[in-house]
Amino acid sequence: MKGTTLSVITAIDTYDIRFPTSRELDGSDAMNPDPDYSAAYVVLRTSDDGAEGHGFTFTIGRGNDVQVAAIQALSGHLVGRSVEEVCADPGAVSRDLIGDSQLRWLGPEKGVMHMAIGAVVNAVWDLAAKREGKPLWQLLADAEPEWLVSQIDFRYISDALTPDEALDLLRRGQEGAGERAEELLRRGYPAYTTSPGWLGYSDEKLTRLAEQAVADGFTQIKLKVGADLADDVRRCRAARAAVGPDVRMAIDANQRWGVGEAIEWTNALAEFDPYWIEEPTSPDDILGHAAVRAGVAPIKVATGEHVQNRVVFKQLLQAGAIDVLQLDSARVAGVNENLAILLLAAKFGVPVCPHAGGVGLCELVQHLSMFDFVALSGTTENRVIEYVDHLHEHFLDPVVVEAGHYRAPTLPGFSAEMDPETIATFEYPHGAFWTADLAGLAGTEVPA
Numbered sequence: 032m033k034g035t036t037l038s039v040i041t042a043i044d045t046y047d048i049r050f051p052t053s054r055e056l057d058g059s060d061a062m063n064p065d066p067d068y069s070a071a072y073v074v075l076r077t078s079d080d081g082a083e084g085h086g087f088t089f090t091i092g093r094g095n096d097v098q099v100a101a102i103q104a105l106s107g108h109l110v111g112r113s114v115e116e117v118c119a120d121p122g123a124v125s126r127d128l129i130g131d132s133q134l135r136w137l138g139p140e141k142g143v144m145h146m147a148i149g150a151v152v153n154a155v156w157d158l159a160a161k162r163e164g165k166p167l168w169q170l171l172a173d174a175e176p177e178w179l180v181s182q183i184d185f186r187y188i189s190d191a192l193t194p195d196e197a198l199d200l201l202r203r204g205q206e207g208a209g210e211r212a213e214e215l216l217r218r219g220y221p222a223y224t225t226s227p228g229w230l231g232y233s234d235e236k237l238t239r240l241a242e243q244a245v246a247d248g249f250t251q252i253k254l255k256v257g258a259d260l261a262d263d264v265r266r267c268r269a270a271r272a273a274v275g276p277d278v279r280m281a282i283d284a285n286q287r288w289g290v291g292e293a294i295e296w297t298n299a300l301a302e303f304d305p306y307w308i309e310e311p312t313s314p315d316d317i318l319g320h321a322a323v324r325a326g327v328a329p330i331k332v333a334t335g336e337h338v339q340n341r342v343v344f345k346q347l348l349q350a351g352a353i354d355v356l357q358l359d360s361a362r363v364a365g366v367n368e369n370l371a372i373l374l375l376a377a378k379f380g381v382p383v384c385p386h387a388g389g390v391g392l393c394e395l396v397q398h399l400s401m402f403d404f405v406a407l408s409g410t411t412e413n414r415v416i417e418y419v420d421h422l423h424e425h426f427l428d429p430v431v432v433e434a435g436h437y438r439a440p441t442l443p444g445f446s447a448e449m450d451p452e453t454i455a456t457f458e459y460p461h462g463a464f465w466t467a468d469l470a471g472l473a474g475t476e477v478p479a
């Protein structure tokens with residue numbers, strides 16, 4: 032699998048991939064009524080025959096116009112560099128990209144540029160894991176703690192987590208890692224499902240999917256809330272009746288509320304015993320989350336899918352503002368920053384229940400949780416990865432969820448690679464589907 036030292040990165044190719052998911056209201060929530068799930072997709076090409084790194088970030092529809100351009104702006108940092116060097120130290124790549132002063136002005140370390148960096152950095156890790164012949168979770172779990180610490184940018188977080196503390200946590204995580212890796216391969220990692228709870232679904236569909244979730248072995252479901260309180264009461268009642276008292280039911284407001292409204296609305300749903308309220312308010316409002324947490328206890332507060340970087344996560348933890356940390360594989364600057372976030376969560380003893388769904392987010396984020404279980408926190412107690420059962424068929428190594436658990440991937444890489452046929456069909460605007468659709472061919476069928 033190893034490339035030669037002469038191998039270099041020859042190109043960063045980008046693809047604007049859009050799926051017409053808004054037509055079925057899959058993914059609809061209180062803030063996103065018409066989501067066309069999309070990926071700004073990147074392929075690192077190399078001079079090594081067949082060796083490629085794949086990565087992406089998740090956007091919605093026209094967001095991809097901007098996101099793809101942002102990724103293209105980074106290509107000068109990688110083209111011509113040694114594949115071996117880049118894969119030996121993805122942290123150096125991450126620091127280079129974050130340190131581009133002209134692009135840093137657009138953040139710093141937040142928003143479109145930061146997500147673009149995440150797509151590229153994740154593609155580097157995909158390439159590195161493929162070259163090692165390991166799935167990413169295993170590459171991380173097998174890595175020396177000292178090297179993992181070298182992969183983290185401690186700037187702005189060392190007041191909460193020092194490199195020495197990170198090293199201690201990782202060394203402790205190595206104890207029993209071998210047995211946990213075996214357990215992971217045998218049992219998988221716990222999942223919960225959001226599939227029943229999209230806001231655009233009828234009560235009948237909600238009930239049917241909630242019952243199906245329990246039959247499929249899930250012990251937690253999630254419902255979107257926040258558009259209309261009377262609807263939420265009715266939907267929560269239907270879902271609770273469908274799943275019974277022992278299945279956890281999380282609710283997710285997708286940032287719909289101000290702080291006071293979040294507290295009132297959540298408490299109005301308390302009789303249905305929600306496990307957590309997710310994104311009750313702006314992801315930037317650290318003190319607001321702390322106030323919500325105090326105001327809705329014992330209902331837990333969860334957030335993270337739109338938390339822009341490790342600095343905000345640090346403050347959410349320092350302020351005691353969250354019970355559940357929902358990192359996202361493609362919102363921050365990729366694996367390196369997510370290692371920092373996993374370590375911060377471990378230091379503060381807050382469980383990580385990653386955000387997933389979208390396009391390929393389940394495929395990516397499972398690796399981070401599995402690493403966390405095997406070689407960092409060492410536990411899956413109160414930890415679940417979000418699961419949404421659509422669009423997986425577009426990936427070459429799709430997630431497999433059985434009996435409410437993600438099966439650990441065994442193929443080398445980051446499970447990020449899309450089927451070439453998907454790219455040919457859904458690339459916007461020239462893929463086969465969009466060409467026909469934009470030409471106004473009535474009832475263009477969405478290929479399965």
Ligand SMILES: [Mg+2]
Nearest residue numbers: 283309310336
């Ligand atoms: Mg959410």
